[in-house]
Amino acid sequence: MIIVMKAGASKKDKDVVLKCIRDLGYKPHVIHGETRDVIGAIGGDHGKTALQSLESMHGVEKVVPILQPYKLASKEVKKDASLISISDNVVIGGDKVIVMAGPCSVESEKQIIESAIAVKNAGAHVLRGGAFKPRTSPYSFQGLEEEGLKLLAKARELTGLPIVTEVIDPETADMVADYSDILQVGARNSQNFALLKKIGKLSRPVLLKRGMSMTIQEFLMSAEYIMSEGNQSVILCERGIRTFETATRNTLDLSAIPVLKGKTHLPVVIDPSHGTGDHHYVAPMCYASVAAGADGLIVEVHPDPEHASSDGAQSLKPSKFEAMMAKLKLFAEADGRTL
Ligand code: PEP
Ligand code: MN
Numbered sequence: 140m141i142i143v144m145k146a147g148a149s150k151k152d153k154d155v156v157l158k159c160i161r162d163l164g165y166k167p168h169v170i171h172g173e174t175r176d177v178i179g180a181i182g183g184d185h186g187k188t189a190l191q192s193l194e195s196m197h198g199v200e201k202v203v204p205i206l207q208p209y210k211l212a213s214k215e216v217k218k219d220a221s222l223i224s225i226s227d228n229v230v231i232g233g234d235k236v237i238v239m240a241g242p243c244s245v246e247s248e249k250q251i252i253e254s255a256i257a258v259k260n261a262g263a264h265v266l267r268g269g270a271f272k273p274r275t276s277p278y279s280f281q282g283l284e285e286e287g288l289k290l291l292a293k294a295r296e297l298t299g300l301p302i303v304t305e306v307i308d309p310e311t312a313d314m315v316a317d318y319s320d321i322l323q324v325g326a327r328n329s330q331n332f333a334l335l336k337k338i339g340k341l342s343r344p345v346l347l348k349r350g351m352s353m354t355i356q357e358f359l360m361s362a363e364y365i366m367s368e369g370n371q372s373v374i375l376c377e378r379g380i381r382t383f384e385t386a387t388r389n390t391l392d393l394s395a396i397p398v399l400k401g402k403t404h405l406p407v408v409i410d411p412s413h414g415t416g417d418h419h420y421v422a423p424m425c426y427a428s429v430a431a432g433a434d435g436l437i438v439e440v441h442p443d444p445e446h447a448s449s450d451g452a453q454s455l456k457p458s459k460f461e462a463m464m465a466k467l468k469l470f471a472e473a474d475g476r477t478l
Pocket of ligand 2: 243244413439449450
């Protein structure tokens, strides 16, 4: 249920309503609006009629049911787009298209520093790089782990770029959060509910990737797992889904952008690198993503893709990334946004 407070409701009115919600066995989540607050009462289906009776309380305008199974992620609870602040000048969900770029994996100090400088010079806003790699094969490179996180922190210090890096289990989540600015949950872990609950308790924005066989509704339910634990800063990332097509690594579902925008207030980012698996297709999918309304992109860039430890075939060389960024600016501007 959503409890819509009156425009002039006092803090005392709100506190009394919050207490009633808790007494009825629900978890209240306050969403501050420009003119009024809205409180989501999240929990089981019990006591719905009792919640409805809150409508007669002082300061309450109306009580309305949330129809979707995802509640906090739903546009029913919050109509305005969520702005997720990463650093002073990086906000995702607004008029500026945010580009995250860097190698698939952190491989060495030289590689990550070179990548960070290159993507920064080309206009990227966030540095990506995996230190914990959830590889399909146990024999593939698994990442530099904490050493990789330290190298990412060094690259941030040098360039000022915030860092997005993957977290693969609840045990190492606090450590990854200590080093990073955005926690990435990969496609393979997008329904690892223990992990989602753990990072829901942390105060770091999360880049949640869509699982390879996940419906849009399941994707939003995974976001709900994080949000229901308290962390509202969730960025959704479409990275391609499995279909019968084999010409590309995955099928990048660009229609997920308008579909998600119709259902949720959370920002939507596209990963054309994993979405296509081939560097030749990355730039066109970047342009199409921005034209379709994506709030940002996450792109793999490597100074020497032929010798990359992972995902070299889909990584752009810095010069190609720079050319892509120059053209992307025109697409952003055509849509009334900036890059
Ligand atoms: C990655 O970003 O390098 C990655 C492993 O992505 P995904 O989880 O989308 O496969
Ligand atoms: Mn990768």
